[in-house]
Amino acid sequence: xxxxxxxxxxxxxxxxxxxxxxxxxxxxxxxxxxxxxxxxxxxxxxxxxxxxxxxxxxxxxxxxxxxxxxxxxxxxxxxxxxxxxxxxxxxxxxxxxxxxxxxxxxxx
Amino acid sequence: xxxxxxxxxxxxxxxxxxxxxxxxxxxxxxxxxxxxxxxxxxxxxxxxxxxxxxxxxxxxxxxxxxxxxxxxxxxxxxxxxxxxxxxxxxxxxxxxxxxxxxxxxxxxxxxxxxxxxxxxxxxxxxxxxxxxxxxxxxxxxxxxxxxxxxxxxxxxxxxxxxxxxxxxxxxxxxxxxxxxxxxxxxxxxxxxxxxxxxxxxxxxxxxxxxxxxxxxxxxxxxxxxxxxxxxxxxxxxxxxxxxxxxxxxxxxxxxxxxxxxxxxxxxxxxxxxxxxxxxxxxxxxxx
Numbered sequence: 001x002x003x004x005x006x007x008x009x010x011x012x013x014x015x016x017x018x019x020x021x022x023x024x025x026x027x028x029x030x031x032x033x034x035x036x037x038x039x040x041x042x043x044x045x046x047x048x049x050x051x052x053x054x055x056x057x058x059x060x061x062x063x064x065x066x067x068x069x070x071x072x073x074x075x076x077x078x079x080x081x082x083x084x085x086x087x088x089x090x091x092x093x094x095x096x097x098x099x100x101x102x103x104x105x106x107x108x
Numbered sequence: 109x110x111x112x113x114x115x116x117x118x119x120x121x122x123x124x125x126x127x128x129x130x131x132x133x134x135x136x137x138x139x140x141x142x143x144x145x146x147x148x149x150x151x152x153x154x155x156x157x158x159x160x161x162x163x164x165x166x167x168x169x170x171x172x173x174x175x176x177x178x179x180x181x182x183x184x185x186x187x188x189x190x191x192x193x194x195x196x197x198x199x200x201x202x203x204x205x206x207x208x209x210x211x212x213x214x215x216x217x218x219x220x221x222x223x224x225x226x227x228x229x230x231x232x233x234x235x236x237x238x239x240x241x242x243x244x245x246x247x248x249x250x251x252x253x254x255x256x257x258x259x260x261x262x263x264x265x266x267x268x269x270x271x272x273x274x275x276x277x278x279x280x281x282x283x284x285x286x287x288x289x290x291x292x293x294x295x296x297x298x299x300x301x302x303x304x305x306x307x308x309x310x311x312x313x314x315x316x317x318x319x320x321x322x323x324x325x326x327x328x329x330x331x332x333x334x335x336x337x338x339x340x341x342x343x344x345x346x347x348x349x350x351x352x353x354x355x356x357x358x359x360x361x362x363x364x365x366x367x368x369x370x371x372x373x374x375x376x377x378x379x380x381x382x383x384x385x386x387x388x389x390x391x392x393x394x395x
Contacts, residue, residue, distance in 0.1 A: 036296075042295055056295060058299060060144045060299070063144050063147050067122075084148050084152050091148075
């Protein structure tokens, strides 16, 4: 919860928006918090990781991810609306990189 | 994280939309349903004109999972406790979530303004009559089939469930379904597995009954959305038959039991038109 934003906050102050790498770090930490400590060691989160498959997030855990993204980045990152507009197969194939790219596009 | 304590349990809840708009409560189906069933689909659409409240029923999603206590009365008691502060609200329920809504409307007619049932039925028969009649082999069909379909299907977001897809699931989604990767063992146990293995949910659902007299006495507008290819279509229509025809609209949509996944756009249009008319002064049940 704490300590995750120190680097990002500094960068945001300097540039106005976090970098892709910083967003990846934040999303990775969020997914780790959702999945839980006992499983987080098994995680190898990359931009190519498929969220439902490689990371085994269940549908309800996307709700938690949406909440964390909103709390961290504000209402401009409308993850719910973004997901709601997708076909089911798009959601199932969603990668961490796509989420990072979405967040980045909302903040720039 | 908006968790709420009701009836001695912790519930995960979410709200969408303008809190001053007419309230709508959305209840997911059992076992593989959860708040996400609505949260990323129908809820944000309805929230354009309503204040939407969704929650994980006991044992589901991120709500607490007690080992016992999954009777219809207890599930409706959770709904009652969670929505007590909302004022009169419309209720939307998928599958058994709709039955929970029916029970709530019967118990508290002043609290429910309109009801949407999405492929809802009573697992043990139209009003629990199969279970009452025999207690034998015939009465288990509903619950077991429900679970067979549900476990293989919606949480369709998961590609790696440890339970093989049922035959219904293999065909239910048609061209929308992606090719599955070969199922592999999950590192983490799924919420559905835990619910089925650690609780009395199935036994409790099997004993569900509704009183036909109570159903016939309902006087609120009801919309029943039925899946054209739902394996439970006969059971859904048997329940519909017991509702007062003058207040009940029935619409058949393309898709199976999980209409919110199979026909999301059609269901959204249908439900928003109905709710706008029923709760926003646009005409109501009389037409």
